[in-house]
Amino acid sequence: xxxxxxxxxxxxxxxxxxxxxxxxxxxxxxxxxxxxxxxxxxxxxxxxxxxxxxxxxxxxxxxxxxxxxxxxxxxxxxxxxxxxxxxxxxxxxxxxxxxxxxxxxxxxxxxxxxxxxxxxxxxxxxxxxxxxxxxxxxxxxxxxxxxxxxxxxxxxxxxxxxxxxxxxxxxxxxxxxxxxxxxxxxxxxxxxxxxxxxxxxxxxxxxxxxxxxxxxxxxxxxxxxxxxxxxxxxxxxxxxxxxxxxxxxxxxxxxxxxxxxxxxxxxxxxxxxxxxxxxxxxxxxxxxxxxxxxxxxxxxxxxxxxxxxxxxxxxxxxxxxxxxxxxxxxxxxxxxxxxxxxxxxxxxxxxxxxxxxxxxxxxxxxxxxxxxxxxxxxxxxxxxxxxxxxxxxx
Amino acid sequence: xxxxxxxxxxxxxxxxxxxxxxxxxxxxxxxxxxxxxxxxxxxxxxxxxxxxxxxxxxxxxxxxxxxxxxxxxxxxxxxxxxxxxxxxxxxxxxxxxxxxxxxxxxxxxxxxxxxxxxxxxxxxxxxxxxxxxxxxxxxxxxxxxxxxxxxxxxxxxxxx
Numbered sequence: 001x002x003x004x005x006x007x008x009x010x011x012x013x014x015x016x017x018x019x020x021x022x023x024x025x026x027x028x029x030x031x032x033x034x035x036x037x038x039x040x041x042x043x044x045x046x047x048x049x050x051x052x053x054x055x056x057x058x059x060x061x062x063x064x065x066x067x068x069x070x071x072x073x074x075x076x077x078x079x080x081x082x083x084x085x086x087x088x089x090x091x092x093x094x095x096x097x098x099x100x101x102x103x104x105x106x107x108x109x110x111x112x113x114x115x116x117x118x119x120x121x122x123x124x125x126x127x128x129x130x131x132x133x134x135x136x137x138x139x140x141x142x143x144x145x146x147x148x149x150x151x152x153x154x155x156x157x158x159x160x161x162x163x164x165x166x167x168x169x170x171x172x173x174x175x176x177x178x179x180x181x182x183x184x185x186x187x188x189x190x191x192x193x194x195x196x197x198x199x200x201x202x203x204x205x206x207x208x209x210x211x212x213x214x215x216x217x218x219x220x221x222x223x224x225x226x227x228x229x230x231x232x233x234x235x236x237x238x239x240x241x242x243x244x245x246x247x248x249x250x251x252x253x254x255x256x257x258x259x260x261x262x263x264x265x266x267x268x269x270x271x272x273x274x275x276x277x278x279x280x281x282x283x284x285x286x287x288x289x290x291x292x293x294x295x296x297x298x299x300x301x302x303x304x305x306x307x308x309x310x311x312x313x314x315x316x317x318x319x320x321x322x323x324x325x326x327x328x329x330x331x332x333x334x335x336x337x338x339x340x341x342x343x344x345x346x347x348x349x350x351x352x353x354x355x356x357x358x359x360x361x362x363x364x365x366x367x368x369x370x371x372x373x374x375x376x377x378x379x380x381x382x383x384x385x386x387x388x389x390x391x392x393x394x
Numbered sequence: 395x396x397x398x399x400x401x402x403x404x405x406x407x408x409x410x411x412x413x414x415x416x417x418x419x420x421x422x423x424x425x426x427x428x429x430x431x432x433x434x435x436x437x438x439x440x441x442x443x444x445x446x447x448x449x450x451x452x453x454x455x456x457x458x459x460x461x462x463x464x465x466x467x468x469x470x471x472x473x474x475x476x477x478x479x480x481x482x483x484x485x486x487x488x489x490x491x492x493x494x495x496x497x498x499x500x501x502x503x504x505x506x507x508x509x510x511x512x513x514x515x516x517x518x519x520x521x522x523x524x525x526x527x528x529x530x531x532x533x534x535x536x537x538x539x540x541x542x543x544x545x546x547x548x549x550x551x552x553x554x
Contacts, residue, residue, distance in 0.1 A: 021552040034552035124554040173554075292404060299416050345552060368401075368408055368416045375415075 012128050016351030020335065024345045031374045033362040034345040036173060038237040038318070040365075042274075043285040046236065049277030050270045058269055064261040065253075066094025066245070067272045073279040074245055078230070082205075082215040084223060086247040093253050093260060094267045094275075098203050098231040098244040099125060100260070102167075105199050105227050105246065106133035108255040109165055117158055117196070118167040119150045121174055121321070121349060121356035126167055138163065141355045144323060147312055148177025152186045159194060166196045168216070171204040174352045174361035175321040176314020181214045188219035197252070198226045203244070204317040206235035206286050209294050211315060224249050227256075234317075235286045236278040241271040293318050296364040296371055303375035304362075307382045318365045321349065323358055327382055331360050342377035398427035399436065443536040446500065447529060455484075455500050455529040456507050458515065459493040461522040470494055473520050482510045493525070504528065 002010065017034075024030055041047075065071060071088035079085050086092050095101040102125065110116070112134040118126045120139040130137035140158040142148040150168060166187075171178045179187070191198050198216055205213040217226040231244025246256060260266075297313065297320070304311040304322050311322035324334040331348040338344050349356030364371060397417050401408060410428070414421040431437035446453040462473050470488050474495055478486045484498040497515075501507040507528070516524050532540055 015554070017552055017554050021550065024551045030551065032549075032551045035549050036553045037549060039549070291400075295401075295416055295418075298418050302418065303415070347552060368404075369412060372412050372415050 008131055008134060012131060015124055017124060017347060020345075020347060020351070023336075024339060027339065027343065030339065030343045030345050031366070031370050031377070032345040033364070033366060033371075033374055034347045035363050035365060036319075037239040038234060038289065038365050039367060040237040040289055042236065042238050042241070043278075043282060045281055046238065046274050046278045046285075050241075050274040053270050053273035058273060060269065062094075062266045062269050062272060064257055064266055065090075065092065066267060067269070067276065070094055070272050070276050070279075073276055074247070077279050078228065078247055082202075082213075082217065082228070084215060084217045084228065084247070086228075087250070090250040091247055091253055093246045093257055094272060095231075095244045095246060095260065096264055096267050097233060097242045098201055098229050100242075100264060100267075101227075101229045101231075101244050101246040101256070102126075102129055102199065102201065103132070104256040104259045105229070105252075106130060106135060106165070107259050108252070109133075109197060110135040113162070114165070115160055115163040116165040116167055117155060117163055119169075119172070120353035121148070121172075121359070122167075122353060123169055123173050123201070124352060126169075127353070130167075135165075136162075139353060139355065142172075142175065142177055144310070144312060144321070144359070147315060148172060148175035148321065149179045149183055150177075150187060151183070152190050155187065155190055163194060163196060165199060166191055167199045167201070169201040169203070171208060171213075171314070171316025173204065173317055174319050174347070174349070174356065175359075176317045176319045178208060178211065178213070178315030180211055184214055184216050185219050188216055188222050191216075191225060192221040196225065198222070199229060200226055201229045203229070203231055204234050205230070207290055207293060207318060208316040209290075209297065209313075213316070227252055232275050232278055235289075236282050237285075237289065238271075238274065238278065241268075241274055243267055243271040243275045293364065296366075296368065299368070299371060300362065300364045300375060303372075304378065307375070307379040309378075309382065318363055320362050320364065321356075321359050322362070324360055325358050331356070331358055335360055338378065338381050342381045344374050344377045344381070396427055396431060396436075398424055399431055402437065443538050445532050445535055445540055447532045452502060453500055454502070454504050454507050455498065456511075457527045457529065458495075458497045458499060458511065459525040459527075460495040460497060460515070461524075462494050463520045463522060464494075465520070473518065476518070477515065480510065480514060482507070482514075 071092045074092050075086050075088045106129050110133045115136045115138055116130045117138050117140055119142045127137045138158050140154045200216050217223050217228050227246055227248040229246050232238040300320050301311050301313045308326050309322040311320055335346050335348040346360040346362045349359030401413050410424045414424045446455050464470050482499045482501055484500050487496045489496050511526050
């Protein structure tokens with residue numbers, strides 16, 4: 001059968017998270033800090049809006065671009081929160097999560113062999129997404145000592161002729177890394193100079209803790225070369241609704257829409273109706289969740305440091321990305337050992353690319369009491385390391 | 395808002411030691427905040443959240459609407475405070491609208507609650523009328539949904 005599978009698909013590595021998931025799923029009494037989604041249920045008023053839409057029989061296709069009411073609401077939200085204006089008519093496309101928007105953008109932009117810069121560690125789909133669009137992904141390392149921010153010097157080093165796109169995700173899953181305004185402005189200048197399109201995945205941008213979030217689209221010359229990607233999954237705790245959007249220059253959105261209309265047609269209408277409600281009345285919920293994440297972050301960072309792990313306080317998202325170097329273990333052995341001995345699941349950093357090696361990702365999107373217990377167990381594990389037989393990575 | 399009050403609202407089942415860890419305060423700071431909240435009359439005490447409508451709880455609850463005669467100088471206070479002292483009374487509120495006091499009552503049986511209403515409550519001077527509604531089933535109690543599905547089962551154990 002294998003011979004039937006397309007080469008670029010056969011060549012994709014299996015997700016490291018997938019292997020780990022299989023093992024965790026079989027174990028009982030595990031506290032999982034391996035979950036990349038909010039523990040909060042979607043606020044009731046948003047769920048109720050979806051139920052109401054269903055009751056009213058709003059079960060049909062929408063415009064390919066998405067409900068006009070939702071696009072208007074998105075335009076207003078992006079304008080007021082990110083200071084970039086987009087026209088609801090032709091500069092906003094509603095998608096099935098940011099994942100679809102990323103895929104559409106890559107497929108709409110890349111010719112076979114076009115090169116894409118992306119920072120690493122990064123979300124698991126970045127490299128495969130580029131490969132599936134027949135592009136060539138060039139990893140730009142980010143480092144713990146400067147908070148996993150994206151540096152222009154590293155971009156310069158990684159750049160090659162034929163680079164067309166820069167993909168970035170700030171705040172970042174898995175590192176929680178953010179970029180301050182000055183950093184970002186330099187990246188913007190680099191993008192202009194090298195004539196790059198920037199795919200800016202800002203899905204965690206409501207969840208920042210110290211510095212306010214800035215979108216790269218605000219800098220001179222950037223609006224016309226940025227595709228701003230955002231969605232409802234993280235800030236509004238709506239992961240299962242699968243609803244996101246892309247904003248950008250009309251010609252780029254039109255190109256993405258072509259791919260979207262022939263593959264997805266439109267995002268599910270019930271999710272779109274729920275998203276309208278989220279934007280209309282969801283701000284209090286977002287604020288309350290952010291405050292809770294921040295307290296959890298402070299707790300986890302303090303406890304992991306006390307346990308002897310080098311852990312910086314992430315500027316955004318809901319992940320800490322501590323180094324496990326001090327334990328003498330690899331990230332793989334640490335994660336499997338911790339699961340085996342203490343029943344706590346964290347994700348080995350290598351699942352997020354080579355530059356994640358030596359780190360683990362722990363999500364603090366989990367209740368306080370579970371977090372306290374998980375930190376107790378991690379402390380016990382770090383302080384009584386024992387040789388364990390971890391299965392080798394596949 | 396007082397940081398400890400926030401935690402009490404968000405996750406009321408934390409111990410003071412856990413609250414200290416979560417909030418980054420010392421345990422004595424948490425105790426100090428709790429004392430302050432008590433002093434302010436905001437935090438009144440720890441109390442479990444119970445679903446008394448379950449058969450195994452062996453309890454009957456009723457809500458009683460009470461009309462009373464207000465008094466010169468004290469309004470509704472004297473009678474309301476007097477009623478509140480009965481052990482059967484869980485909560486007692488002065489309300490706007492068609493009646494004056496709303497009283498939540500708990501007892502081991504329907505007869506005992508009925509006895510309280512007919513023997514104690516309605517016989518008090520100043521009580522004009524009562525209307526008793528027995529509770530049949532709880533759906534939400536103190537912010538807890540009774541049929542809340544467990545979260546762990548809903549989320550994948552590991553996801554990107």
